[in-house]
Amino acid sequence: MSKPLMLLIRDGWGLAPAGPANAVTAANTPNMDALLQKYPNCTLDASGQAVGVRPGSQGSSEVGHLNMGAGRIVEQEIVRIDRLIASGELFASARLVEAVRRCKEHGKKFHLMGLVQDQGVHATDEHFFAMLKFLANQGVRDVCVHFFSDGRDTPPKSAITFLDALEAKMAKYGLGRVASVMGRYWAMDRAENWQRTQRAYELLTTGQGEYKSHSARDAIEKAYQRAADQKAAGDDIIETDEFIMPTAIVDAAGEPVGKIAPGDAVLHMNYRQDRALQLTKAFVEENFNDYGFDRGPLPDVFYMGLTRYYDEFEFELVPPMNMANLLGAVLSRAGLRQLRIAEFQKYKHVTSFFNGKMLEPYAGEDRIELESITIPEDQKPAMSAYEVTDMVLQAITGGVGEARQQAKAGEMSNLTLGADLPSACPLSETYDVIVLNFANCDMVGHTGVFDAAVKAVEAVDDCLGKVVQAVLDKGGEVLITSDHGNAEQMVDATGQPQTAHTTNPVECVLATDDPGRYKLIDHGKLADIAPTMLHLLNIEIPKEMTAQSLIINYSNRPV
Numbered sequence: 001m002s003k004p005l006m007l008l009i010r011d012g013w014g015l016a017p018a019g020p021a022n023a024v025t026a027a028n029t030p031n032m033d034a035l036l037q038k039y040p041n042c043t044l045d046a047s048g049q050a051v052g053v054r055p056g057s058q059g060s061s062e063v064g065h066l067n068m069g070a071g072r073i074v075e076q077e078i079v080r081i082d083r084l085i086a087s088g089e090l091f092a093s094a095r096l097v098e099a100v101r102r103c104k105e106h107g108k109k110f111h112l113m114g115l116v117q118d119q120g121v122h123a124t125d126e127h128f129f130a131m132l133k134f135l136a137n138q139g140v141r142d143v144c145v146h147f148f149s150d151g152r153d154t155p156p157k158s159a160i161t162f163l164d165a166l167e168a169k170m171a172k173y174g175l176g177r178v179a180s181v182m183g184r185y186w187a188m189d190r191a192e193n194w195q196r197t198q199r200a201y202e203l204l205t206t207g208q209g210e211y212k213s214h215s216a217r218d219a220i221e222k223a224y225q226r227a228a229d230q231k232a233a234g235d236d237i238i239e240t241d242e243f244i245m246p247t248a249i250v251d252a253a254g255e256p257v258g259k260i261a262p263g264d265a266v267l268h269m270n271y272r273q274d275r276a277l278q279l280t281k282a283f284v285e286e287n288f289n290d291y292g293f294d295r296g297p298l299p300d301v302f303y304m305g306l307t308r309y310y311d312e313f314e315f316e317l318v319p320p321m322n323m324a325n326l327l328g329a330v331l332s333r334a335g336l337r338q339l340r341i342a343e344f345q346k347y348k349h350v351t352s353f354f355n356g357k358m359l360e361p362y363a364g365e366d367r368i369e370l371e372s373i374t375i376p377e378d379q380k381p382a383m384s385a386y387e388v389t390d391m392v393l394q395a396i397t398g399g400v401g402e403a404r405q406q407a408k409a410g411e412m413s414n415l416t417l418g419a420d421l422p423s424a425c426p427l428s429e430t431y432d433v434i435v436l437n438f439a440n441c442d443m444v445g446h447t448g449v450f451d452a453a454v455k456a457v458e459a460v461d462d463c464l465g466k467v468v469q470a471v472l473d474k475g476g477e478v479l480i481t482s483d484h485g486n487a488e489q490m491v492d493a494t495g496q497p498q499t500a501h502t503t504n505p506v507e508c509v510l511a512t513d514d515p516g517r518y519k520l521i522d523h524g525k526l527a528d529i530a531p532t533m534l535h536l537l538n539i540e541i542p543k544e545m546t547a548q549s550l551i552i553n554y555s556n557r558p559v
Contacts, residue, residue, distance in 0.1 A: 004396060004476040005536055006434040007068070007529065008467060010460050011061060011346055012442025014485020014504040015043060021491035021498070023445070023453035031465030035480065039511045042520040042550060046484045047503040050525040052076040053120060058153070058501040060121045061349045061442060062272055064483025064526055069327050069354035071530030071545030077271035077307055078120045081318060085130045093317040099265035099302050100138050110135060111260055113146035113204065114269030114276075114306075115184055116162045119500060121153040122188070122272040125162055127306070129169045131269070136173035144179035144258030145170075146204055147216055148187045151241025152446050153500045155492060159220050159241040167216075178216035179258025180204060183244040185237075188275035191344055191372055197278045198293040199246050205299060207256025209246035219247040237376070242499075262300040271307045271318070273357065274348050280309050311359045323356045325542035327530040332362035334539055335423035336432035337400060340365065341392050343384040344372040346437040349483070354435060361418030366404065366431070368395075371412040377443045378452035382459040385438050387412055389463040392436055396470045401427030430474060433533070438463060445486035448497030453487045468511050475513060477536055481529065482506035508550065520550045 018025035035041075045051070047059040051067045052075045066074045084090035091097075103110045112131060115123040128145070135143055145166065149159040163178070170176040180203050187200040203209040213219035223239040230238045237243045248256045260266055266283065270276040281288055283303045288295055308316040331338055340350040340361075347369040352359050361367055368391055370384045377383060391413060395403035404427075407415035425432060444456035464480065471478050485502035492498040508529075510518055527547035534541050535549040 004430045004432060004434055004471055004474055005533060006436060006467070006471050006476065006478045007533065008464055008478055008480045009350070009435070009437045010441060010464065010480065010482045011437055011439050012445045012484065012486030012501070013457065013460065013482045013506065014046070014488040014502050015507050016485070016488040016502070016504045022488045023450055023490050024441070024457050024488040027454045027457035027461065029457060029461040031461045031468070035468065035509050035511055036507070039509050039515050040518050040520045041507060041509040043505040043523050044481060044508050044528065045523070045525045046482065046506045049073075051527075053078060054082075056503065057120050058503050059484035060272075060501060061346060061483050062274065062353050065349040065353040066356065067526040068483070068529040070323055070356060071327060071527055071541070071547050073525070073527050073547070074323070075321070077318065078124060081127060081271060081306065084318065085127070090317060091134050095304050095315060096267075096317055099267070099304060100135070100140055102263070102302055103140050103142070103265050104138075106263060107142075109142045109144055109258060109261065109264045110140050111144045111146060111179070111258070111264055111266045112269055113148065113266065115148045115150055115188065116166055117150040117154045117158075118162065119150075119153045121501065122275055123270045125165060127269055128166060131267070132169050132173050132176055136175050141175050143176040145176055146180045147178050149181065149183050149220070149241040149244050151243070151499065152184060154241070155496060156240035156242070156448060156499060157224060159244070160217060163216050163220065177249070177257055179249050179256065180209065180247065181213070181216050181219040181244060181249065182209070182246040183239070183242045184275070185243045186246055187279060188270070189278055190274045190348075192278070193374065194278070194293045197282060200279055201282045201295065203246040203248060205260045207248045207259035209248045211245055211247040212250045212254065213247055214250060214252075216249060219249065220244065223247070260299070260301060263302075265302040265304070267304045267306070269306055273307065273309045276305060277309045280305055280313065284313070284315065320357060323544070325544040326356050327533065328355045328362045328365060330534060330539060330542060331433055332364050332418075332421070335421050336364060336537070337421070337424045338362070338365040339368065339395055339403070339431040339434045341368040341370075341388060341395070341434065342437035343370040343388055343439055345443055346439040350435050350437045361416060363419040364421040364424050365418040366400070367416040368403070368407045369414040369416075372439070376447060378447040378449040381440060381444045381452045381455035383440050383443060383456075384412070385440055385459050385463045388436070388438065389466055392434065392467055393470050395434065396430050396467070396474060399428045399430055400425070433537070436467065441487040442484075445490065446499050448490065448499040450490045453490055457487055472511060472513060478511040479508065479529065479532065480511065481508040481526075483526070518551050521552050524548070524550050
């Protein structure tokens with residue numbers, strides 16, 4: 001096949017009415033405007049039950065890519081865990097039962113750590129509450145909570161609200177204390193900024209942080225006080241919730257009230273994998289010092305994760321779902337070459353999450369990862385979009401072999417190859433199917449800086465214009481969509497910066513050499529992407545893909 005089909009994902013570019021909070025409509029987007037005018041398009045639900053999360057809940061990059069790659073509504077971990085809590089099955093997990101036994105018999109502490117908030121992107125406070133109740137019922141009394149504050153999927157200064165709710169549950173059940181506080185910036189890095197993970201790990205295991213406080217509330221309030229000074233000084237990092245410095249909670253003598261000690265049980269309460277992985281590896285990987293930081297010996301702790309954070313991790317309470325006939329698998333069996341390409345921040349989404357959380361590529365699947373910037377995204381809203389664009393243009397115009405060569409040679413790029421396919425297209429031709437993600441609108445949207453978000457939207461528009469034209473010049477087709485909204489709503493109802501995802505729908509445009517060939521339904525969901533792509537490729541849609549093709553009429557294209 002010499003005519004490529006591309007799925008182009010504008011991460012965090014949602015659809016909402018124009019207004020002073022909408023960075024998308026405030027931006028100059030001539031390419032996207034022209035595409036919407038010329039080609040068939042529709043809207044897609046990207047939140048709530050349409051993507052397998054709780055009704056009214058925001059979508060996320062993980063959720064969006066899972067649904068797009070699966071071709072069915074994927075019940076997300078939050079919903080599965082809710083169900084397992086309600087039935088009691090979660091608390092029957094053999095590893096959890098063993099952790100409780102060890103703590104009670106040997107007088108050890110039980111540590112809960114994770115993101116404490118109510119939006120459910122990575123974790124939810126309701127799961128903390130349920131676990132506290134379970135531990136109380138089991139007679140475990142020495143419970144420590146390590147509080148990761150959000151400020152990214154929640155308002156920037158909302159941590160005390162969640163802390164109050166948590167401490168109220170502790171009082172109700174008669175157990176627990178908050179032993180440390182830190183922003184997710186430190187505890188949940190996913191970009192191999194190991195110095196951040198190290199500071200989080202050392203706070204947890206030694207009780208040594210940047211600061212000490214006698215209560216969690218005091219830790220948060222003092223961070224906000226420092227934030228005012230940092231803002232006045234023009235510092236890069238201001239201690240809103242996301243960036244609260246690692247802070248140990250200490251007793252009257254100045255000693256940590258709950259560091260993780262040998263023999264203790266530790267449960268990571270995040271269910272989303274990407275931002276739990278680095279800290280987890282510091283606790284469980286024998287060879288961690290070879291690639292992370294100098295952790296010292298493997299810690300003697302009984303570690304658990306709420307879910308399986310990576311393929312080799314064996315200490316989860318909730319096993320992963322196994323899904324058959326995902327888009328990548330169907331394409332691989334059809335002998336088609338695939339390219340997945342993104343900068344680091346969204347690389348796992350177009351690869352692992354798109355493949356149902358499988359880490360290894362399918363046969364015929366090439367993966368190109370471009371480095372992400374290491375400074376705050378609002379300082380460089382273009383991020384690595386132009387480098388991603390240059391690389392994908394090379395893949396489109398120069399062919400598979402040239403793209404591989406450039407990715408291997410590039411200082412900013414990394415290439416991963418799946419097993420080869422005997423019947424794949426020649427290396428001189430372009431890939432059959434390309435999945436591309438531009439991270440900007442989401443990552444810059446999370447900063448809450450409106451002007452930077454406008455520039456991010458404009459950078460993506462500039463890049464997608466070049467990419468779409470290159471595919472069309474090859475006689476190919478492009479589906480342009482988003483995984484969820486963000487940049488279209490930069491201010492919340494109180495007038496404060498909004499850094500979280502939205503529940504808004506997203507656009508879907510089908511760019512093709514013959515705009516009149518197709519008509520799309522008015523409104524669909526993200527899961528409809530995979531059946532639509534198979535429809536365009538004239539590949540039978542498997543029965544496991546219960547979503548529908550977005551195309552409602554076509555010509556010269558037998559099913």
